[in-house]
Amino acid sequence: MKLKNEWPIYYKKDVVTHYCPGCGHGIVHRIVAELLEEMDLGKRTIGVNPAGCAVLAYNYLDIDMIEAAHGRGTAIATGIKRARPDLFVLSYQGDGDLSAIGTAETIHSANRGEKFTVIFINNAVYGMTGGQMAPTSVLDQQTTTSPMGRSPDVDGYPLHITDIVAKFHGVTYAERVSLSTPKNIRRTKKAIQIAFETQVDDLGYSIVEVLSPCPTNWKMNTVDSCKWIDNVLEKEFPLGVLTDKREKK
Amino acid sequence: MNKIFISGNHTFAEAAIRAGCTCYFGYPITPQNELGEYMAANLRNNGGVFVQSESETAAINMVIGAAATGARVMTSSSSPGISLKQEGMSFLAGFELPAVIINVMRGGPGLGNIAPAQGDYFQATRGGGHGDYRTPVLAPGSVQEIADLTYLSFDLADRYKTPVMILGDGMMGQTKEPVLFPEKIKSLPEKEWALKSRGDGPSRFMASLVLDTAEMERHNWKLERKYQQIADNETRYELYKMDDAEVAIIAYGTTARIAKGAINRIRNEGIKAGLVRPITLWPFPKKILQELTRTINQFIVFEMSTGQMLEDVQLSIGGMADISFHGRPGGVIPTPAEFARFVYREYQEKKGLKS
Ligand SMILES: Cc1ncc(C[n+]2csc(CCOP(=O)(O)OP(=O)(O)O)c2C)c(N)n1
Ligand code: SF4
Ligand SMILES: [Mg+2]
Numbered sequence: 001m002k003l004k005n006e007w008p009i010y011y012k013k014d015v016v017t018h019y020c021p022g023c024g025h026g027i028v029h030r031i032v033a034e035l036l037e038e039m040d041l042g043k044r045t046i047g048v049n050p051a052g053c054a055v056l057a058y059n060y061l062d063i064d065m066i067e068a069a070h071g072r073g074t075a076i077a078t079g080i081k082r083a084r085p086d087l088f089v090l091s092y093q094g095d096g097d098l099s100a101i102g103t104a105e106t107i108h109s110a111n112r113g114e115k116f117t118v119i120f121i122n123n124a125v126y127g128m129t130g131g132q133m134a135p136t137s138v139l140d141q142q143t144t145t146s147p148m149g150r151s152p153d154v155d156g157y158p159l160h161i162t163d164i165v166a167k168f169h170g171v172t173y174a175e176r177v178s179l180s181t182p183k184n185i186r187r188t189k190k191a192i193q194i195a196f197e198t199q200v201d202d203l204g205y206s207i208v209e210v211l212s213p214c215p216t217n218w219k220m221n222t223v224d225s226c227k228w229i230d231n232v233l234e235k236e237f238p239l240g241v242l243t244d245k246r247e248k249k
Numbered sequence: 250m251n252k253i254f255i256s257g258n259h260t261f262a263e264a265a266i267r268a269g270c271t272c273y274f275g276y277p278i279t280p281q282n283e284l285g286e287y288m289a290a291n292l293r294n295n296g297g298v299f300v301q302s303e304s305e306t307a308a309i310n311m312v313i314g315a316a317a318t319g320a321r322v323m324t325s326s327s328s329p330g331i332s333l334k335q336e337g338m339s340f341l342a343g344f345e346l347p348a349v350i351i352n353v354m355r356g357g358p359g360l361g362n363i364a365p366a367q368g369d370y371f372q373a374t375r376g377g378g379h380g381d382y383r384t385p386v387l388a389p390g391s392v393q394e395i396a397d398l399t400y401l402s403f404d405l406a407d408r409y410k411t412p413v414m415i416l417g418d419g420m421m422g423q424t425k426e427p428v429l430f431p432e433k434i435k436s437l438p439e440k441e442w443a444l445k446s447r448g449d450g451p452s453r454f455m456a457s458l459v460l461d462t463a464e465m466e467r468h469n470w471k472l473e474r475k476y477q478q479i480a481d482n483e484t485r486y487e488l489y490k491m492d493d494a495e496v497a498i499i500a501y502g503t504t505a506r507i508a509k510g511a512i513n514r515i516r517n518e519g520i521k522a523g524l525v526r527p528i529t530l531w532p533f534p535k536k537i538l539q540e541l542t543r544t545i546n547q548f549i550v551f552e553m554s555t556g557q558m559l560e561d562v563q564l565s566i567g568g569m570a571d572i573s574f575h576g577r578p579g580g581v582i583p584t585p586a587e588f589a590r591f592v593y594r595e596y597q598e599k600k601g602l603k604s
Contacts (some may be wrong), residue, residue, distance in 0.1 A: 058454035079314020108303035
């Protein structure tokens with residue numbers, strides 16, 4: 001896999017990003033666009049974008065896309081993939097979207113082993129609505145709705161949804177990666193590539209959880225955001241392959 | 250083709266398959282379970298898609314996904330489940346995606362009961378979900394009409410790129426009658442607008458987020474023009490014994506059938522009653538009611554609710570004629586004799602003949 005210096009063909013040109021400086025969404029969009037090109041998938045892809053900061057993903061990704069209601073991405077993806085099993089289907093979701101309001105859709109699409117790929121951006125907050133607590137917020141994390149820090153007594157504990165679905169027979173590949181360093185970004189691309197291959201080979205459900213910086217709502221600069229991923233977020237959500245059942249299928 | 254003796258719920262399903270429906274998504278709820286079961290038995294093994302979803306919310310979003318690819322898609326439920334589908338129906342309307350949603354109504358609010366009722370009229374005809382949109386609503390009055398209107402609903406949905414609801418009730422769903430089904434559709438025109446993946450062409454997206462208010466307003470007016478067209482072209486109703494009528498009863502679905510029984514009784518008593526049966530609840534057959542006020546000044550609305558369609562009748566002819574109402578909510582099924590007595594009393598009272 002060689003990195004290209006040219007503009008990826010599935011990334012729209014002449015668009016101004018709406019993402020904040022240091023945001024992880026743009027990095028993952030770029031990785032997705034590169035892989036759709038390198039794996040020759042973009043022409044036969046339908047993507048589903050979420051309600052969340054990535055709601056405008058279709059402004060950047062030059063593929064057919066449909067926008068989901070908050071949390072419903074994997075239900076829409078199910079409808080698309082069942083109606084058109086010949087297409088490559090992608091659901092892109094945030095942590096509030098995928099592990100709060102869309103928990104049922106996430107769990108059951110995974111359990112059915114739907115043959116699509118989920119890209120799960122875990123930035124430990126609700127980015128779009130202004131930095132409220134997410135199911136993935138870590139203990140003591142200050143957010144606009146946990147101003148004193150997340151307290152297990154009243155707010156519960158960080159939800160490890162990818163670990164949960166990784167246990168399902170229907171989930172063929174699950175990995176957690178991070179965007180905190182260039183090395184981690186390269187691994188992120190590798191993980192998404194494996195997830196895409198899982199779908200191309202018709203082996204079942206694949207999901208990649210990406211620990212992703214949200215400097216704006218974390219109220220940190222970009223460098224500190226990356227350090228916070230390494231020193232705090234990653235401690236709660238360790239990186240690595242959570243399941244790989246490709247050989248068994 | 251011969252007639253088949255079949256229940257309403259199975260008829261919804263069989264007619265949908267004949268109309269070219271290839272994808273069904275749904276969650277079990279009484280009194281419409283036989284519909285999904287029929288789809289499970291007959292759709293998959295013919296190359297179609299049947300998914301028993303984790304909830305009605307998931308089902309309607311699966312409908313969105315499949316409809317976006319251009320497939321003919323259906324979901325069905327009963328009252329509580331239809332509430333959960335409202336989010337998705339708003340998105341279908343906004344995206345301008347065709348889909349058919351069947352509501353086999355039961356008593357409510359809340360879990361209510363599993364007996365036939367007509368309490369979801371407001372929800373069905375007033376949009377139900379959020380935002381500025383309308384949903385065409387068809388109300389079958391017999392099992393044969395379930396077949397015909399289900400078939401029609403897919404055409405309307407495609408022609409106007411809109412979700413279409415069929416509003417039945419537990420009685421309609423469970424009744425068995427002989428039905429002559431329409432021919433199975435062999436091929437359907439290509440849907441140019443559908444998402445098919447970009448191939449060698451430009452990419453496309455479907456979004457309901459419209460941050461620019463002027464653009465959102467344009468979209469709202471565009472939808473409204475479409476709804477106006479639907480109102481102009483698709484309003485449907487049946488007139489029963491209205492030629493010489495001096496009393497007009499207005500009822501749809503199950504109550505319309507009961508009303509027909511009642512009309513035959515009161516005609517024996519010498520009262521010339523007839524029935525106006527709205528087949529489309531939205532668009533509501535306003536004009537015919539207004540025309541009828543030229544010759545008739547007594548209208549009786551009859552529903553298995555506390556009075557919901559009643560408001561549409563009042564909006565149509567309020568001030569132009571007398572309107573009275575007989576309702577039995579909660580899953581109680583009124584009898585023709587009961588309703589005949591009501592009509593008889595109303596008639597006598599209006600004539601000043603009250604005993
Ligand atoms: C039904 C519904 N409830 C609430 C919202 C408001 N809302 C939009 S995005 C969002 C949370 C987004 O957080 P996340 O999924 O983590 O994505 P991020 O912005 O962090 O990438 C919320 C609550 C909505 N659009 N729809
Ligand atoms: S708020 Fe956070 S997630 Fe949203 S664009 Fe800004 S940095 Fe990214
Ligand atoms: Mg988030």
